[in-house]
Amino acid sequence: MKNKMKKVLNLTIAAALTLAVVACAGDQQKKEVFIPYPNWSEGIAMTHLAKVFLDKQEGYDVEIKPIEPGPIYASLSKGDADVFLDAWLPYTHAEYWERFGDKIDHIGTAFAGGTTGLVVPSYVTIDSITQLNDYVDKFDGEIIGIGSGAGIHKNTLKAIEEYDLNFKQVTSSGTAMVAALEKAINNNDWVVVTGWKPHFMWARYDIKYLEDPMGVYPTDELRILARKGFTEEFPKLAKFFSNFKLEEDKLYELMDAVENANDPLDGAEQFYQNNKAMVDGWWPAEE
Missing domain, CATH: 3.40.190.100 (Glycine betaine-binding periplasmic protein; domain 2)
Incomplete structure (x- = not known):
């Protein structure tokens, strides 16, 4: 009788552990990423391009939202936001970096001549x-x-x-x-x-x-920042953002497409289709 009860108990624990693993896997599969952006033309354009591309990749669900720069830095430092693509450093945003920089990672540089x-x-x-x-x-x-x-x-x-x-x-x-x-x-x-x-x-x-x-x-440089722990949690995304670089003519092409579209996502999609090889090349190759 004791052995039977012990066997039932072991099966119950195993089932519970299986459900926990499945639940965790489900959370991981959601791959939700939050990217706030300032209401500046280059920030709008680059963020919408990132969403257009990443929504196609392996089930990522990218949320984007316009926010003032100060709260963006604060959100990254607290882990409430994941990535910021339009950080003007080391000078223009120096005040924000002095306040929050020790709690934020620099993972890429989108444009060097700001x-x-x-x-x-x-x-x-x-x-x-x-x-x-x-x-x-x-x-x-x-x-x-x-x-x-x-x-x-x-x-x-x-x-x-x-x-x-x-x-x-x-x-x-x-x-x-x-x-x-x-x-x-x-x-x-x-x-x-x-x-x-x-x-x-x-x-x-x-x-x-x-x-x-x-x-x-x-x-300045237009740097890409991330919350602490983002690179460990999303290594592919971190590599993508480290490769995310635009020359001046391409950045203007992107901004113009986004600015002239009825929906910024449509403009970013148009740019992506016209520059698919370049953007796809930012995604890390399978090892």
């Missing part, structure tokens, strides 16, 4: 930030900026102070900034905006940076 600065249409007859005060009225005393959480917003406040500019920065959004630039160009008006590369506006409009002799605006 620049920021003050941008004007090419027909504007000045070439340097030092000349802005001579034409305050032509610019209505305004620099059209983006969100206050962006590093370029903080650097523009610094530029106003360093160059003693008689200007105020208008806080808006990336979309509103581009709209103001386009409206001014259509009317041949003078406008100065906070701009950066990579951005589709460089392919769309005839514009230029104002020279920055004081070096307020740095050159």
Whole structure:
């Protein structure tokens, strides 16, 4: 009798362990990944491309969501988000990296030539930030900026102070900034905006940076960051993101496709189909 009860008990434990293993396997098979992104053209484009590709790979379920950069860094540091494709380091996002960097991993560099600065249409007859005060009225005393959480917003406040500019920065959004630039160009008006590369506006409009002799605006890399433990949990994805690199012309092609599509995912899908060999090549080969 005792042996029979012991056998039943062993079978019950084995069944429970089997169910636990199956449950764990099910969780693993879901392969859910959360990628937040800032509302900047290159971040939107690269994140949607990653989703389009990874949703096709081995059952990955990629959730993406627009969030301000500060909360993105905080989420990565706490493990609430998995990957961030648009970290402007080491300079523009230095404040966020100082606060959260010891709890975040750098797993790739999507683009090496990230620049920021003050941008004007090419027909504007000045070439340097030092000349802005001579034409305050032509610019209505305004620099059209983006969100206050962006590093370029903080650097523009610094530029106003360093160059003693008689200007105020208008806080808006990336979309509103581009709209103001386009409206001014259509009317041949003078406008100065906070701009950066990579951005589709460089392919769309005839514009230029104002020279920055004081070096307020740095050159950065667009780095790919991940939460601690991501590489161990998702080694294939980590390898994919380490290979995720775009030359400037390809990045503009991607941004333009995403910007002009009714749905950003449709634009990213179009880019993927046109550049399938390149993007597929980022996925690690089977060993």
